[in-house]
Amino acid sequence: MKVKDIMDTTPNPARIADTFEHLIRMLDEVKYHVVFVVDAEDKLVGIVTEADIVKALIPKYLSFDAFLISAMNGNYLENKCIESRNLAITEIMTKTILSVHEDDTVIKAAALMVVNKIHTLPVVNDGKVVGIVHLINLIKHIMNVLAKDRT
Amino acid sequence: MFFWIATGIFIVSFGLIISERLDKTKVALIGAGLVMALNIVTQNEAFYDRKYAIDYNVIFLLFGMMVIVNILSKTGVFQFLAIKSAKLVKGRPVWILVLFTGITAVFSSFLNNVTTVLILVPVSLLIADELQIDPFPFLLSEIMASSLGGTATLIGGPPNILIASKVQLTFMDFIYHLTPAVLFVFSFFLLTIKLLFGKKLQVKEEVRQKILAINEYEMIKSYSLLIKSLSVLGLVIPGFIFSNRIHLEPATIAILGAAILLIISKENLQNVLRELEWATLFYFIGLFIVVAGVVKVGLISTLSDYMVSFTKPDAENMFATSIVILWFSAIASTVMENTILIASIIPLVTDMAQTILPSGLDLKSIIQHSTLMPVWWSLALGTCLGGNATPIGASANIVTLGLAERAGYPIPFKKYLIYGIPLTIEMIILSTVYVWLRYYVLKFYL
Numbered sequence: 039m040k041v042k043d044i045m046d047t048t049p050n051p052a053r054i055a056d057t058f059e060h061l062i063r064m065l066d067e068v069k070y071h072v073v074f075v076v077d078a079e080d081k082l083v084g085i086v087t088e089a090d091i092v093k094a095l096i097p098k099y100l101s102f103d104a105f106l107i108s109a110m111n112g113n114y115l116e117n118k119c120i121e122s123r124n125l126a127i128t129e130i131m132t133k134t135i136l137s138v139h140e141d142d143t144v145i146k147a148a149a150l151m152v153v154n155k156i157h158t159l160p161v162v163n164d165g166k167v168v169g170i171v172h173l174i175n176l177i178k179h180i181m182n183v184l185a186k187d188r189t
Numbered sequence: 190m191f192f193w194i195a196t197g198i199f200i201v202s203f204g205l206i207i208s209e210r211l212d213k214t215k216v217a218l219i220g221a222g223l224v225m226a227l228n229i230v231t232q233n234e235a236f237y238d239r240k241y242a243i244d245y246n247v248i249f250l251l252f253g254m255m256v257i258v259n260i261l262s263k264t265g266v267f268q269f270l271a272i273k274s275a276k277l278v279k280g281r282p283v284w285i286l287v288l289f290t291g292i293t294a295v296f297s298s299f300l301n302n303v304t305t306v307l308i309l310v311p312v313s314l315l316i317a318d319e320l321q322i323d324p325f326p327f328l329l330s331e332i333m334a335s336s337l338g339g340t341a342t343l344i345g346g347p348p349n350i351l352i353a354s355k356v357q358l359t360f361m362d363f364i365y366h367l368t369p370a371v372l373f374v375f376s377f378f379l380l381t382i383k384l385l386f387g388k389k390l391q392v393k394e395e396v397r398q399k400i401l402a403i404n405e406y407e408m409i410k411s412y413s414l415l416i417k418s419l420s421v422l423g424l425v426i427p428g429f430i431f432s433n434r435i436h437l438e439p440a441t442i443a444i445l446g447a448a449i450l451l452i453i454s455k456e457n458l459q460n461v462l463r464e465l466e467w468a469t470l471f472y473f474i475g476l477f478i479v480v481a482g483v484v485k486v487g488l489i490s491t492l493s494d495y496m497v498s499f500t501k502p503d504a505e506n507m508f509a510t511s512i513v514i515l516w517f518s519a520i521a522s523t524v525m526e527n528t529i530l531i532a533s534i535i536p537l538v539t540d541m542a543q544t545i546l547p548s549g550l551d552l553k554s555i556i557q558h559s560t561l562m563p564v565w566w567s568l569a570l571g572t573c574l575g576g577n578a579t580p581i582g583a584s585a586n587i588v589t590l591g592l593a594e595r596a597g598y599p600i601p602f603k604k605y606l607i608y609g610i611p612l613t614i615e616m617i618i619l620s621t622v623y624v625w626l627r628y629y630v631l632k633f634y635l
Contacts, residue, residue, distance in 0.1 A: 097314070097315070097318055097596070098314075098595055098596040098597060099310075099311040099312075099314035099315055099318070099592075099596050100311075100315075102307075102310070102311040102314075102592055102595075102596070103268065103307075103308075103311035103312065105265045105268050105408055105410065106268060106311055106312060106315050106408075108404070108407035108408060109268070109272060109312075109315060109403045109404075109405075109407070109408065110315075111319055111399050111402060111403070112402070
């Protein structure tokens with residue numbers, strides 16, 4: 039089975055120049071809650087998930103010393119949101135290194151996701167996004183395989 | 190023939206280690222392997238000989254303290270103390286700076302320098318974040334305070350542990366001679382820091398409240414583990430202090446302490462062992478063998494002859510030697526990490542002492558001769574404090590700057606130098622004054 043057989047072709051593009059607030063709204067509205075970031079030539083440069091948004095609000099020193107989590111001020115997150123209003127997308131996004139081509143096999147896509155602990159892969163053709171493979175697509179595919187086997 | 194091979198191995202190892210081209214543990218191990226394979230120092234000598242063997246006292250003291258500190262840090266007591274002190278001064282940033290600098294020095298006197306900054310830097314970043322101030326003053330002061338604290342006691346860091354082991358000094362020797370030096374230098378350092386940064390660190394009352402709102406008791410992850418860890422520390426530190434009277438070497442005390450704590454804490458052994466700095470331990474093992482090689486072939490005694498003709502020490506007065514060693518090791522330490530420096534200079538000074546001092550005495554009386562002692566203390570001060578001058582002078586500096594960068598507060602090389610060089614010069618000048626006043630004016634040897 040090829041990726042193009044299971045992928046979803048509805049695009050979720052965001053541009054580099056978009057703001058933090060715009061991005062959050064997009065994330066909430068789009069399918070899979072994943073947004074792909076493209077540059078002026080529509081080439082894929084990054085991906086933004088809900089995890090990336092929250093990560094941008096949590097200070098790095100907590101990953102140096104998790105014990106300090108209990109010391110965080112009660113209003114920290116709320117204050118940080120307001121401060122981050124104008125954060126650039128490039129500072130939040132994960133720069134995309136992993137992607138698949140529509141002619142790649144499903145096993146390749148699935149294995150990449152498991153080994154790299156991610157839930158979404160962009161499907162790319164010549165640098166441009168043509169689709170998305172999410173764990174949900176894989177689950178649907180698995181359901182179909184079992185259904186066909188029953189008959 | 191052996192002379193040139195051994196010297197060659199030593200110089201290449203030295204160069205690779207200070208240039209950081211290759212991980213220093215790898216360098217030390219291959220150097221050691223070659224020294225033994227080529228029979229410059231036989232394996233038998235490297236493992237068992239009185240003069241040339243690996244100093245297991247150092248290795249096991251380091252290991253034991255690593256275990257105890259690892260378990261102790263799982264309690265959150267260090268974070269508790271830091272936040273408690275910030276609250277004690279009502280969140281006033283200047284006083285937090287002063288207290289954190291002091292705490293860093295105190296912790297560093299029994300933890301190693303890198304561990305100390307790994308504890309203080311994240312909490313300093315948190316405080317700076319809450320108070321909306323630049324963390325630079327905290328980071329700079331903590332880097333320097335960690336090296337100052339590490340100079341104060343025998344267990345403060347590898348350089349002192351090495352000196353203690355080779356010169357057969359006790360914990361109390363350091364308390365009598367180096368702790369006062371450190372207190373002297375540190376007081377002026379703290380004053381300087383307060384003068385430098387006091388004005389910039391002003392914060393409104395309502396912002397300071399954020400610090401007072403933190404519940405420091407939530408930092409303690411396990412009271413039972415804390416009690417157990419502190420109890421073991423309460424046995425080990427007095428053990429070091431009275432090691433002479435109870436006739437036990439520091440390594441023995443450390444091993445016992447580590448073993449007891451591992452058992453009573455019921456910590457998973459693998460989890461603890463996994464987090465220890467094995468690379469550091471094996472670096473020392475390899476380093477001892479490489480240095481033994483150049484000691485055995487006579488490179489060290491050749492160098493010590495040069496030093497003797499240069500500083501002209503005599504059996505009564507080694508003032509010039511002390512000061513030269515102080516400044517030389519400080520300057521060398523600004524660009525290289527200090528363990529290989531110390532490991533090389535110790536046999537050099539030992540050899541020099543044997544040449545100059547009355548030959549009838551046994552080794553211990555020679556290396557602990559009162560005329561020579563100021564040289565050892567100068568070596569410790571210079572090596573430990575010199576590293577503060579540059580961002581690469583010490584591991585604690587590199588680690589702190591790395592964390593600062595990852596957290597979004599990069600410290601440019603130049604900015605560090607602008608503060609680092611003058612502050613370090615101040616510290617070395619103060620050390621010079623201390624050595625001169627104490628050993629050559631007041632002649633207070635104890």
